[in-house]
Amino acid sequence: MGKGGGGEDAVMLPLFETKEARFRGAYKVFAFTVFVGICLIWVYRLTHIPRAGEQGRWAWIVVYNHPFKERLSNRCKDKLPSVDIFLCTADPKMEPPTMVINTVLSVMSYNYPPEKLSVYLSDDGGSDLTFYALIEASNFSKHWIPFCKKFNKLYKQMENRIDSAIEMGEIPKEIRDQHKGFSEWNSKVTKQDHQSIVKIMIDGRDENAVDIYGGQLPTLVYMAQEKRPQWSHNFKAGAMNALIRVSSKISNAPFILNLDCDMYANDADIIGETLCFFMDEKKGHEISFVQFPQNYDNITKNDIYACSISVANNVELLGIGGYGAALYCGTGCLHRRESLYGKVYSKDYGGELNMGVIYGCPVEDVVTGLAIQCRGWKSLYYNPNRKAFLGVAPTTLDVVLVQQKRWSEGMFQIFFSKYCPFTYGHGKIKLGAQMGYCMYLLWAPISFPTLYYVIVPPLCLFHGISLFPQVESIWFWPFAYVFVARNACSIAEALSCGDTLKAWWNGQRIWLIRRTTSYFFGFIDTISRQLGLSETTFAITTKVVIEDVLKRYEEEVIEFGSSTIMVTIIAVLALLHIFCLIGGIKKIFLDLEFIKLDQLILHVILSLLLVMINIPVYQALFIRNDEGRIPSSVLLKSVVLVSLACLIPIV
Ligand SMILES: O=c1ccn([C@@H]2O[C@H](COP(=O)(O)OP(=O)(O)O[C@H]3O[C@H](CO)[C@@H](O)[C@H](O)[C@H]3O)[C@@H](O)[C@H]2O)c(=O)[nH]1
Numbered sequence: 001m002g003k004g005g006g007g008e009d010a011v012m013l014p015l016f017e018t019k020e021a022r023f024r025g026a027y028k029v030f031a032f033t034v035f036v037g038i039c040l041i042w043v044y045r046l047t048h049i050p051r052a053g054e055q056g057r058w059a060w061i062v063v064y065n066h067p068f069k070e071r072l073s074n075r076c077k078d079k080l081p082s083v084d085i086f087l088c089t090a091d092p093k094m095e096p097p098t099m100v101i102n103t104v105l106s107v108m109s110y111n112y113p114p115e116k117l118s119v120y121l122s123d124d125g126g127s128d129l130t131f132y133a134l135i136e137a138s139n140f141s142k143h144w145i146p147f148c149k150k151f152n153k154l155y156k157q158m159e160n161r162i163d164s165a166i167e168m169g170e171i172p173k174e175i176r177d178q179h180k181g182f183s184e185w186n187s188k189v190t191k192q193d194h195q196s197i198v199k200i201m202i203d204g205r206d207e208n209a210v211d212i213y214g215g216q217l218p219t220l221v222y223m224a225q226e227k228r229p230q231w232s233h234n235f236k237a238g239a240m241n242a243l244i245r246v247s248s249k250i251s252n253a254p255f256i257l258n259l260d261c262d263m264y265a266n267d268a269d270i271i272g273e274t275l276c277f278f279m280d281e282k283k284g285h286e287i288s289f290v291q292f293p294q295n296y297d298n299i300t301k302n303d304i305y306a307c308s309i310s311v312a313n314n315v316e317l318l319g320i321g322g323y324g325a326a327l328y329c330g331t332g333c334l335h336r337r338e339s340l341y342g343k344v345y346s347k348d349y350g351g352e353l354n355m356g357v358i359y360g361c362p363v364e365d366v367v368t369g370l371a372i373q374c375r376g377w378k379s380l381y382y383n384p385n386r387k388a389f390l391g392v393a394p395t396t397l398d399v400v401l402v403q404q405k406r407w408s409e410g411m412f413q414i415f416f417s418k419y420c421p422f423t424y425g426h427g428k429i430k431l432g433a434q435m436g437y438c439m440y441l442l443w444a445p446i447s448f449p450t451l452y453y454v455i456v457p458p459l460c461l462f463h464g465i466s467l468f469p470q471v472e473s474i475w476f477w478p479f480a481y482v483f484v485a486r487n488a489c490s491i492a493e494a495l496s497c498g499d500t501l502k503a504w505w506n507g508q509r510i511w512l513i514r515r516t517t518s519y520f521f522g523f524i525d526t527i528s529r530q531l532g533l534s535e536t537t538f539a540i541t542t543k544v545v546i547e548d549v550l551k552r553y554e555e556e557v558i559e560f561g562s563s564t565i566m567v568t569i570i571a572v573l574a575l576l577h578i579f580c581l582i583g584g585i586k587k588i589f590l591d592l593e594f595i596k597l598d599q600l601i602l603h604v605i606l607s608l609l610l611v612m613i614n615i616p617v618y619q620a621l622f623i624r625n626d627e628g629r630i631p632s633s634v635l636l637k638s639v640v641l642v643s644l645a646c647l648i649p650i651v
C-alpha cells in the first residue's frame with residue numbers, strides 16, 4: 001500500500017492499513033515446544049508425584065495499525081466529525097486539581113477544530129475545589145490555547161492560587177463571589193450526598209466563546225453525578241454513563257475520547273490520526289473503539305514496580321488486537337458513541353440497563369469492551385511511536401498492590417459472571433480473543449500454583465525431600481526446557497520492547513509479589529463477593545507523593561513502609577526462602593553427605609533464585625532504616641511464623 005499522500009487519486013486509498021508482525025513462525029515453534037514440554041511435565045507429575053503446572057502460550061497474530069492522517073485531512077477538511085472528551089476525577093486530595101486541569105488544558109489545545117471539540121470533566125468528589133480549579137482553567141485557556149506554553153508565568157500564578165485554596169481547604173470569598181456556580185455547594189452538599197451538578201464553563205455554541213485573540217474555544221463542562229448515601233454511584237462506570245447522558249444533550253458528538261484525570265495529552269494531532277480508523281470507507285464502520293496503551297511519564301530507568309508493562313503493551317495487547325478484539329482499558333480510548341449505547345438506542349436512556357458502561361465490576365472497562373465486541377463490533381489497538389497520553393504510575397508498593405488487587409479481583413469476577421468470554425463470547429469473538437481475555441481474567445487463581453511453588457519445594461528442601469526428577473533422569477529435561485525457554489523468551493520480549501535487563505529482573509520480583517499477595521486476596525474477595533459476603537468497591541489510586549517517598553522512588557528503592565498483611569506475606573515468604581536454602585544446604589552437605597545432591601539440585605536452584613529475587617526484601621528487613629523499610633514488628637511476626645513452618649514435619 002502506498003504512502004500517506006494527498007492528491008485526487010488518493011480518493012480510493014484506504015485510510016489505514018494492518019500489518020502482521022514478523023516472527024510468527026518462531027512464536028509457533030516456541031509455543032509448540034513449550035507446550036510439549038509442559039505436557040511432559042504433566043505426564044511426569046501424573047506418573048510420579050501429582051500436582052502443579054504452568055500456563056503455556058500460543059502463537060499470537062501480532063498486528064500493527066498505521067493510520068494515514070494526511071489522506072483524511074485531504075478528504076474531509078470541513079466534514080470532520082465532532083469529538084467529546086470525557087475526563088474523570090474522584091477525589092481532590094488523591095487527585096490534585098492542578099493535575100486534573102493540566103489534563104483538561106492539554107486536551108483543550110488539541111490540534112482539531114475547536115468548535116468540534118467538547119471537554120467534559122466528571123467530578124465524583126463533588127468538590128467545589130475541583131470546580132474552582134476548572135473555572136481557573138477555563139479563564140486561563142483563553143490565554144493559554146493561542147500561545148500554549150509561552151505564558152509560563154501566568155500559569156505559575158494560577159497554579160499557586162489553586163494550590164493555596166486546596167491547602168486552606170476552602171475557596172477565598174472574593175473568588176466565590178465571582179462565579180455563581182458556587183451556589184450549588186450549600187451547607188448540605190457532601191462528597192457522598194449531593195444533587196447532580198452540571199455547569200457549562202465555556203459554551204462552544206456561543207459566538208462569544210473566544211480566546212483573547214478572538215479564536216474559537218472548545219466547549220468545557222463540569223459535571224458531578226448525583227450521589228445519595230442510600231445508593232451506589234457505581235464509581236467510574238456511573239460517572240461515564242452520566243457523562244454520556246449529559247453530553248448527548250449538549251454536544252452529542254459521534255466520537256468520545258475517554259481519559260483518566262492524570263492522562264494528559266502528549267500528541268496534539270492524535271484525534272485526526274485516530275479518526276482514520278473509524279472513517280475508512282471499507283472497514284471503518286465496524287470499528288467501535290480504538291484503544292491506546294497506558295503509558296506513564298514517571299517511570300524510572302529500571303521500573304522497580306513493573307508499571308510500564310512494556311511487554312503487555314507491545315506484544316500481548318497487540319496480539320489480542322490482532323483478533324479484532326482489543327481490550328478497552330478505561331483510559332486512552334476513542335469510542336464511537338453509537339457502540340456505547342447498547343443493543344437498541346433507547347429514548348428512555350435514563351434507565352441504565354441497555355446502554356453505556358456496565359455496572360458492578362471494578363474493571364468496568366474490560367467488561368464493557370467485551371460486551372461491545374460481543375454485539376458484533378470490532379476494536380483496534382493502536383500504539384503510535386509518539387506516546388499519545390501520559391499518566392502517573394504508582395510510586396509505592398502499597399498502592400501498586402492495591403491497584404493490582406482491584407484489577408485481579410475485577411477480572412476474575414468477569415470470568416465468573418455471565419460475561420465469561422468462553423460462554424458469552426462463544427461464536428461472537430474468536431477463540432484466540434477469548435483465550436487472550438482469560439490470560440488477564442485468570443490472574444487471581446494463578447496465585448495458587450505460585451504459592452505452591454514458593455512454599456512447598458523450599459520446605460521440602462529444608463527436610464531433604466525431593467519433588468523433582470534427578471539430573472540423570474530423562475524427566476529432568478522437560479522441566480529444564482520449559483524453565484529455560486520460558487525465561488529466555490520473556491527476557492527477549494522485554495529487551496525487544498525497550499526494557500533494561502534489570503527492569504526485567506525487577507519485573508519478575510513484582511510478578512512474584514503480585515501473585516502471592518494481590519492476586520491471592522483478589523481471589524478471596526471475588527469468592528466472598530460471589531457468596532454475597534462483600535460488595536464491589538473501587539479503591540482509587542493516589543496520585544500524590546510525599547517528597548521523601550519520591551526521592552526513594554527515583555533512587556529505585558522499594559517503599560514497603562507499613563505493616564499491612566500483604567507486606568507481612570512478602571516478609572514471611574522471603575524469610576522462608578533463606579531459612580530453607582540454608583537449612584537445605586546444611587542437610588545435603590552435613591546430614592546426607594551429598595547422597596541426595598542430584599535429587600535436590602532443582603530445589604536448590606529454585607530456592608537460590610527466590611533468595612536472589614528477594615534481596616531488596618532482606619535489605620528492607622535488616623539493613624535499611626529509612627521510613628520505607630519493613631517495620632520491625634513485621635520482622636518479629638515473620639520469624640515466628642517461619643520457624644513454626646519449618647518445625648512442622650513433612651512426611
Ligand atoms: O468512584 C470513582 C472512582 C474512580 N474514578 C476515576 O476513575 C479513574 C481511574 O481511577 P484510578 O484510581 O486512577 O485507577 P487506575 O487503576 O489507575 O485505573 C485503571 O483501571 C480502572 C479499572 O480498574 C479503569 O477505570 C481506569 O480507566 C484505568 O486507568 C480516575 O480518573 C478516577 O478519578 C471515578 O470517576 N469515580
Ligand SMILES: [Mn+2]
Pocket residue numbers: 260262391541
Ligand atoms: Mn490511574
